[in-house]
Amino acid sequence: MFDVLTRILRTGICSEPLPRIETEQAANLQQRIWAVLGRALCIRQVDAGSCNGCELELHALNNPYYNLEGAGIKFVASPRHADLLLVTGPVSVNMEEALLRAYEAVPHPKLVVALGDCAACGGIFGESYATRGGVSRVLPVDRVVNGCPPAPPDILRAILEAAQGKRQALAAATAT
Amino acid sequence: MAEFNATPDFSGAFANAGALPSNVPCRLIETSREQWLRVAEALRAAEGMLLALWGHDERDGGQGFLVYASYLTAQGLLVARLCLRNGDERFPSLARLFPCAVRMERALHDLLGVASDQDDERGWLRHFGWPREFFPLRGENRLQTSFPPTPEPYPFVSVEGEGVHEIAVGPIHAGIIEPGHFRFSVVGEKVLRLEERLGYTHKGAAKRFQTLSLAAGHRLAARLCGDSSVAYAWAYCAALEALSATVVPPRALWLRALALEHERLANHLGDLGALGNDAGFAVGLTQFSRLKEDLLRLNQAALGARYLFNFVQPGGVECDLDPKWATDLPRFYSHLDTELEQMRSIYDEHAGLQDRFRGAGVLSTATARRLGALGLAARASAIPLDLRVDYAIAPYDRMRTKIVTQDAGDVAARVVVRFQECLEAMRLCQRLLEQLPSGDIHSAPRVAPSGALATGIIEGWRGPVMVALQAGPSQSIRHCHVHDPSWQNWPLLEYAILGNIVPDFPLINKSFNLAYSGQDG
Structure with a gap:
């Protein structure tokens, strides 16, 4: 136990500042998410035929450097708890139904981010008997993150931007 | 290449077969239906292992369907080839001798429409996204063909008895994990x-490769299994070279x-952390x-990318290592070595x-x-198998790689193997840097003769990755x-x-951490 505590203390806090997004400081946005939602932005990730590269970079977002949960954003196990569906892969036909069911289970307004070149346009796999050629062929997509695989700061920025969209969508819904 | 007709003894199959270009000792043997099984029996008896099974449509060349099996033998990689002529679409199953053949034979049927005589006729790669009678690897079928999904049932083997029930998990799992389905039959919490x-x-992927040039195939190979892209791309390039x-x-x-x-190290580090987490040790x-x-x-700074999807290129590598890394990398390894020892002590004593x-x-x-x-x-179940030693290619032939084994075969053994392989990987990196030859990092790939076949095999962090590559016109x-x-x-x-x-399944699963995309292709 002593070893563990010493190690935690010696490592210290190594989290880095959040990336800037187009219109506002990310840290400020985090407070606004909190103000609107009263809780963290919840993401359900669905691998729709990815090579696992994008997933590895999503794991990285949870490491102490990027500290995604520190920004008030977390990955959840059920799409019913999610505000945002983060989809990787060119949408293999074998995953299509599971992806659609996950999408149906996400409450409104359903935000969808297509992550990586495959999710964006099918990538190197394109459209074939086995792949649909990108998430937008199957679902309405709010934001696309290119890269093979995209670097963690790029993913973080896209999630923050999508969250901003979420805030605006919620504000509009409240106004009407 | 050798055509076996009268030789009944296949124990010497490797020595008698014709050479096949590869980065390791490799032979090709043409077999009849009977010989297909006899070769397998002889290799099973000699403790050979079935590595891969695949097929190809050669009807346009007048040969019918070709079925291939590759075996790891003490002398090298042996590839057996069976030609199915005159519309024959069945071949003798290897599953009785090598149980791992079952799924590979099911997959081969899904892709090429040639079936083995094994009992399990369920689709493996084909779920219900394309029709039963559409076999993508047949020459007349095009890659860009789209079908509407037509759901059909998949009968799992059921377990019956008092108190037995099923738990269905997946394809979407709770965490950020690749998709697959697990069907547990349990009594209480115990898995039956x-x-x-x-x-x-x-x-x-196999069909997609056929639309690419030889010079572009490594890009696809590197994107079939993101955590093993170096091994995949190297195996492809080795075959091409x-x-x-x-x-x-x-x-x-x-x-x-x-x-x-570095790829081995990165995966082991990630999994050691995940294994701690799955046991409640955040x-x-x-x-x-x-x-x-x-x-x-460090990969990004020294080798040009965090994940080295484009590093291995036909004829060489993408970018050179700046001389400063000859000292900076060893400094990092020494730092990581200390950290790993501390973490190992924490894991051991917790x-x-x-x-x-x-x-x-x-x-x-x-x-x-x-x-x-x-x-x-x-290796974690006391089997000392590591192609970096068994078929040591350059530069591993000069590295004296230590094979790490453990006897217990449990999660703890796989954890220890990972810790020790991290240390061994860093020792290898040190040696590689000390011995790093000067000179070019790339040579122009030469022309591959049309119709020629070759293999490439590399020991990735999970085990051997093999590529069989045939050139077209x-x-x-x-x-x-x-x-x-x-x-x-x-x-x-x-x-x-x-x-x-x-509840121990996630932990046990993670201790193996097997590939979904790499397997699915």
Whole structure:
């Protein structure tokens, strides 16, 4: 136990500042998410035929450097708890139904981010008997993150931007 | 190449077969239907292992369908080829001798429409996204063909008895994990049976390869299994270089090995953290994910990318290593070495962790041998199998790589193997840097003769990755098959989980950490 505590203390806090997004400081946005939602932005990730590269970079977002949960954003196990569906892969036909069911289970307004070149346009796999050629062929997509695989700061920025969209969508819904 | 007609004894099959271009000793043997089985029997008796099974449509060349099986033997890789002529679409199953053949034969049927005589006729890669009678690898079928999904049932093997019930998990899992389906039959919490269903990430890779040029295929190979992209790309390039008799400059080979060991290290670091987390020790995850991030950033600075998808190129590597890394990299290894030793001591002395690790998910040596376990999983069950030693290619022939083995075959053993392989990978990296030859990092690939076949095989972090590559006219790919060791190792998990409790499944699964996309293709 002593070893563990010493190690935690010696490592210290190594989290880095959040990336800037187009219109506002990310840290400020985090407070606004909190103000609107009263809780963290919840993401359900669905691998729709990815090579696992994008997933590895999503794991990285949870490491102490990027500290995604520190920004008030977390990955959840059920799409019913999610505000945002983060989809990787060119949408293999074998995953299509599971992806659609996950999408149906996400409450409104359903935000969808297509992550990586495959999710964006099918990538190197394109459209074939086995792949649909990108998430937008199957679902309405709010934001696309290119890269093979995209670097963690790029993913973080896209999630923050999508969250901003979420805030605006919620504000509009409240106004009407 | 040798045509066996009268020779009844196949124990010397390797020595008698014709040479096949490869980065390791490799032979090709043409077989009749009877010989197809006799070769397999002889190799089983000689403790050879079935590695891959695949097929190709050669009807346009007048040959019918070709079925290939590759075996790891003491002398090298032996490829057996069976030609199905005159509309014949059935071949003798190897599953009786090599149980791992079952799924590969099912997959071959899904793709090429040639069936073995085994009992299991369920689709493996084909779920219901394309019609039963559409076989993508047949020449008349096009890659860009789209079908509406037509759901059909998939009968799992059921277990009956008082109090037995099923738990269905997946294809979407709770965390950020690749998709697959697990069907548990349980009594209380105890697992009586696990049946895996994979194929969810099948992306038509074998057919896609046929639309690419030989010079572009490595890009696809590197994107079939994101955590093993160096191993995949190297195996592809090794096959291409053997095919075209291209000599790769030594410096490029040393840098490929450096990248491959970094890949091994990155995966082990990630999994050691995840294993701690799955046993309720979150500090393990934060510490190891921090160390992994340090390594990925180092990759970016020294080798040009966090994940080295484009590093291995036909004829060499993408970028050179700046001389400053000759001292900076060893400094990092020495730092990481200290951190790893501390973390190992914490893991070893943590009663809660050891309680979960020890005795969980035991894979006995006998079961591992029977099922043809490969790579890391085999080594943790006391089977010293590592192609970096067994078929040492350059630069591993000068590295005196130590094979790390453990006897217990449980989660704890796989954890220890990972710790020790991290240390060994760093020792190898040190040696690679000390011996790094000067000179070019790339040589222009030469022309590959149309119709020629070659193999490439590389020991990735999970185990051997094999590529079989045939050139077509005008430097195109005639056919390309990529094999991931997970084909062999997924069935191991079905045995390792028996008698364990359901909540230990994530931990046991993670201790193997097998590929979904790499297997699905």
